[in-house]
Amino acid sequence: MKNRIKARRYAEALYDAAVERGHEDLIERELMAIRQAFSEPSDIVQFLQDPKQWMHRARIIKSTFMTFSSEVVKILLIMVEHHAEVDVPHMVDHYLYLLNEQRGIGVGKVLTVKALSPAELTEIETHFAEKFGYKELTLANVIDEDVLGGFKIVINQRVYDASVKKKLKTMRQNFVPLYKR
């Protein structure tokens, strides 16, 4: 949480650079792989943080990510130089967020008690896209028994709560005045 602003700065810079050259989609695919590599537990992060390997860091990165586009390799080099290797997954997340905002895609989750069928999920996605102000939605189905029934969609700190839990809570609030809660 603490370094999220730092990670955002890298993501914004990378995104701007990618847009200028017009290959943000290619970088997106590459970043997915990089996130995989840098997500914990990660051998590469451990290696990069090892003081004994200090001199070899740049060389290792260059050789490991040889096939990747130059912007991606360069941002990794810069981040490693700044000791920000642990922020790489956050950077990737924010890059994807920026890209999806640009494309009008909302990425989030839908909380239900039982797993939704693919048809139901698609229906929710198409139905709520406009309500959230996006062209389309990509929702991950999360099982959460706390919602009791119905569903709850969370996209980028915005929520559409149609769960039974919420209804019960509203009902309770209407019965009990604020200062007695």
Place this chain on the structure above:
Amino acid sequence: MEIRAEEISALIKKQIQYYQNDTEVEDIGTVIETGDGIAQIYGLNNVLSGELVEFEDGTMGLVQSLEEDRVGVVILGSHLSIREGDEVKRTGRIMEVPVGKALLGRVVNPLGQPLDGKGTIKTRKMRPIEQEAPGVMARKSIHEPLQTGLKAIDALVPIGRGQRELIIGDRQTGKTTVAVDTILNQKDQNMYCIYVAIGQKDSTVRATVETFRRHGALDYTIVVNAGAASPAPLQYLAPYAGVAMGEEFMYNGEHALVVYDDLSKQAAAYRELSLLLKRPPGREAFPGDVFYLHSRLLERAAKLNDELGGGSLTALPFVETQAGDISAYIPTNVISITDGQIFLQSDLFFSGVRPAINPGLSVSRVGGSAQAKAMKKVSGTLRIDLASYRELESFAQFGSDLDKATIKKLNRGKRTIEVLKQGLHKPIPMEKQVMIIYTLIKGHLDEIPIEDITRFEAEFYDYLDAAYPEVLRDIRVTGELNNEGDMQEAIRTFTTQFSVSY
């Protein structure tokens, strides 16, 4: 029990009217840090400063600081049930308090919730606690007096309706007493009073409320209490809640008096809050906007013009000084904001001058134009008399050889001080104040021994009530000294029959 069909349909009709099931997309955030009455929240992307947010358990919070990826929220209520990871919702509302006449006689907290156990407050009217002060054109010059019932204030530092008069002094100098006496004197004066107690012991507030009740002042008074045990955000909000309740009266063309007891504690609460919100500290560790904190509060005191109903809101802020130091940060700030100050001094208090008002340092910048003509006439020379007495007093201590004129001045000064003394919770109506000061300045008290002055005053009032009610009525109704002959006669007849004690 029988239920008729039309009743059912009426019920359903009502339900149709108020039925709502349209779930909306809401902005949410996540608590990432909480403690000391403050929560840091991630998310809440579009939240506005000053907006109310709701925590999972229904506790409300007030958005105070907006940063790039987080917002700082002060928790209004218990912070014990708020945990890391809790969901926080925007409400889209700003903070409001209930207002109106239903609050009179009640003791409430800064959120407008009752503390006195007399049940719910039956009012639907709400007012935002932060509101813009009336502008230049909405105002009018102050011209009506606010009678405090204290001779020393009404004569030397008169207060007008719509004025902001600071009451400043050390602890234990009778600041609260001045306010309580002023509120007690507002009976039948067409004035609503709001007493805002900030950071005081609940037992003290209870005693004050009891005083109000005993003197029948609770019928026109609202008490807003944020006690010493209440969290800093509530202490910080209490004056704003009080002024919002007062504004309701003012904008309805009525007169309101708001007493803030005291603003130094509010500033301390705000300092605590600001430091926890990681705002940079300035002088005496107060945040940079502590001046604005008080100026926007006191600016809401006003006398409205006639198109707006001519209502008024008078503010009596209190500031506690440390060892008489009025050049500390908060005292200088509030002195510069207000239209004058009443300075209470502890050495005067302990030498028996009560109320312990220092006439040299106390001023009222606008009250003079609100003073009744009669009072203005009799009290005109009082301040100079007192000043020259103080000057001579220190000289007279060295030698005993004094000329007649000096002795006369000293005598007059001693009696002036004696006349300005006043008992606890004994407000005196304006006409009686005029009479006693008139007696003093015309020299009728010069022959009375100093020990007898208090007794003389008390008996004089009774005598006037009994023998010369028309003189009093004349002053009260016209506010002028029309009939000095009668006044002289009343004084003469009383002094001749007054027996001096031996």
